[in-house]
Amino acid sequence: MRSSRRWxxxxxxxxxxxxxxxxxLHAPVWVIVLYAFTTExxxxxxxxxxxxxxxxxxxxxxxxxxxxxRLSLTVASVATLAxxxxxxxxxxxxxxxxxxxxxxxxxxxxLPIALPGIITGLALLAGIRSVGLEPGFWTIVAGHATFxxxxxxxxxxxxxxxxxxxxxxxxxxxxxxxxxxxxHVLLPQIATALLAxxxxxxxxSFDEIIVTLFTAGHEKTLPIWFYNELFRPRERPITNxxxxxxxxxxxxPILLAYYLTRPxxxxxxx
Amino acid sequence: MLxxxxxxxxxxNAFYVSxxxxxPLLWLGTVYLGSLFALLAQSFYAIDEFTxxxxxxxxxxxxxxxxxxxxxxxxxxxxxxxxxAVTIACGIVAFPVANYMARHAGPKMKAFFYVGVMxxxxxxxxxxxxxxxxxxxxxxxxxxxxESAGATAVLEHxxxxxxxxxxxxxxxxxxxxxxxxxxxxxxxxxxxxxxxxRVPASLLQASADLGARPxxxxxxxxxxxxxxxxxxxxxxxxxxxxxxxxxxxxxGAPGYFIGMMVYQQQGTAGNxxxxxxFSxxxxxxxxxxxxxxxxxxxxxxx
Numbered sequence: 260m261r262s263s264r265r266w267x268x269x270x271x272x273x274x275x276x277x278x279x280x281x282x283x284l285h286a287p288v289w290v291i292v293l294y295a296f297t298t299e300x301x302x303x304x305x306x307x308x309x310x311x312x313x314x315x316x317x318x319x320x321x322x323x324x325x326x327x328x329r330l331s332l333t334v335a336s337v338a339t340l341a342x343x344x345x346x347x348x349x350x351x352x353x354x355x356x357x358x359x360x361x362x363x364x365x366x367x368x369x370l371p372i373a374l375p376g377i378i379t380g381l382a383l384l385a386g387i388r389s390v391g392l393e394p395g396f397w398t399i400v401a402g403h404a405t406f407x408x409x410x411x412x413x414x415x416x417x418x419x420x421x422x423x424x425x426x427x428x429x430x431x432x433x434x435x436x437x438x439x440x441x442x443h444v445l446l447p448q449i450a451t452a453l454l455a456x457x458x459x460x461x462x463x464s465f466d467e468i469i470v471t472l473f474t475a476g477h478e479k480t481l482p483i484w485f486y487n488e489l490f491r492p493r494e495r496p497i498t499n500x501x502x503x504x505x506x507x508x509x510x511x512p513i514l515l516a517y518y519l520t521r522p523x524x525x526x527x528x529x
Numbered sequence: 530m531l532x533x534x535x536x537x538x539x540x541x542n543a544f545y546v547s548x549x550x551x552x553p554l555l556w557l558g559t560v561y562l563g564s565l566f567a568l569l570a571q572s573f574y575a576i577d578e579f580t581x582x583x584x585x586x587x588x589x590x591x592x593x594x595x596x597x598x599x600x601x602x603x604x605x606x607x608x609x610x611x612x613x614a615v616t617i618a619c620g621i622v623a624f625p626v627a628n629y630m631a632r633h634a635g636p637k638m639k640a641f642f643y644v645g646v647m648x649x650x651x652x653x654x655x656x657x658x659x660x661x662x663x664x665x666x667x668x669x670x671x672x673x674x675x676e677s678a679g680a681t682a683v684l685e686h687x688x689x690x691x692x693x694x695x696x697x698x699x700x701x702x703x704x705x706x707x708x709x710x711x712x713x714x715x716x717x718x719x720x721x722x723x724x725x726x727r728v729p730a731s732l733l734q735a736s737a738d739l740g741a742r743p744x745x746x747x748x749x750x751x752x753x754x755x756x757x758x759x760x761x762x763x764x765x766x767x768x769x770x771x772x773x774x775x776x777x778x779x780x781g782a783p784g785y786f787i788g789m790m791v792y793q794q795q796g797t798a799g800n801x802x803x804x805x806x807f808s809x810x811x812x813x814x815x816x817x818x819x820x821x822x823x824x825x826x827x828x829x830x831x
Contacts, residue, residue, distance in 0.1 A: 277628075
């Protein structure tokens, strides 16, 4: 009996190990936030000798950062829209009863995120070159839409599978046609999943670097700007400020997506 | 119009499904599969030694170069060794967190842990890599921590270790290993927690009633049931390490990794066939890994 209780109540060591794991995951993010305010501009000296807001002002006045930011936001918006349309269509088809070749198609839908990004990136570059296209804005969007589609698909298909078929039957029995059933029964149910999928896709695209480095040509998204700074660190404090901005821009959609799909919301009617 | 269309589609299930599937399949089929095919084709193309141009002429020379040149074999072995080490370390570090999350935390605590693991996972990849460069730098936090604890000698000793050491943590395999473990840890915690959540409490009770000590229950009951979660997580950690090219170039020792080789060969070196052949290596390795995991029954309970 005593030993079974010990499984129920975690020992102090177990609690500490779990807490240490969480701290390990979060500490680096806080470090970056702290460094954005440091007065030291040449080394990574810790603890920072002093704190200042000066670098935010400097970064704010930089046209190259704004330009990269605008490009990233545009790419993420267009890629997310394309992903929402394509991913939702796919989810509606795949949530229905089995058909021939369904397994293969499921595999195809997870492949873009199952294979390492470098393979997707190099493949897209090889594809772009083989059809004689010039890498640029639209090739970045095409690459992002490909893996964002998978995110939207996963979110929507998971929600669709949780809608009891009886709801659709009830709607049809009460005389609604297919469009009315979709509009009044299915759409309200999947709306939050769709929004959450869109948010995740947006955050993923805004932050993507591995595929983008292959498909961007001479375009500079914010992650590419950041990547270049990593290798030619000219103004470290400004890089730190941009890092904080990137964290904020990606974190807000992620948190929103979490609240839209948190467990007590997932089961319809529950 | 839409109503008429939906009335027409109702009852024509196969037609309806194919109509829905057409746009996404067309997209993935042409953009994605088409590109993968182009990549595969490139790896069989020849490269003209004088002009350094790619010639669309089928040859196995690139693959021969990949498997016979010792430098290339070294790159593959180095990457695989790192991927295996990172996968094992992620499993060990993830277990207490996943275990607490899945089996000890109340509903509120569970939600807190879930968000706590998810947020760092979704935080900008580049920013996290950059943060680690600051942390591991010569005057960074880790060095400061060792100094404050009066243990600088320990750090210096670790850095003096052959192979894994280097001039500073941010330019050593040890540092790279830490960053890899950090980056992929959430990908191990989440599937592991999901698997542990499905372990019925009655089994643990039974094991204890039959006289097993906690350690025995862990080895003989919990661990086998957690295996599918560990397997799923390890697929992520293994595959992500194999394909990464940014972490080894930002934090790390001079030795090349598969990803860096792919990026360099297609870019500055301009040898797309060799880059393509190198990128086929992770695909083959992941395929082998999945087959092995399936043979060992790792996915049976999924």
